[in-house]
Amino acid sequence: MAERVKAVVYQKHLYWEEVYPRLGETHMRLAWEREFMYAMQFPFQDYGIDLEDMAQQEKGLRVARLTQKPVDTRKGEERHENREIVD
DSSP: OOHHHHHHHHHHHHIIIIIHHHHHHHHHHHHHHHHHHHHHHSOOOOTTTSHHHHHHHHTTOOOOEEEEOOOOOOTTSOOOOOEEEEO
């Protein structure tokens, strides 16, 4: 088996054999309810199906980034950083 599959199988086994018996059915129901509420607030976007919609949502975003130019820091000279916004 692939390592990822082994990890998933182990995690499921760990949950059902050790975590679930301690927390019980009430915890499971509360977790499902919380997951449902999160899904209502932040709807799932299936990757691949809605790539065009996602591209439209991100179309007008401006991303500014600061770049640092090399600065000479020799003793006795004024130290400063030159920064500029790059589009």
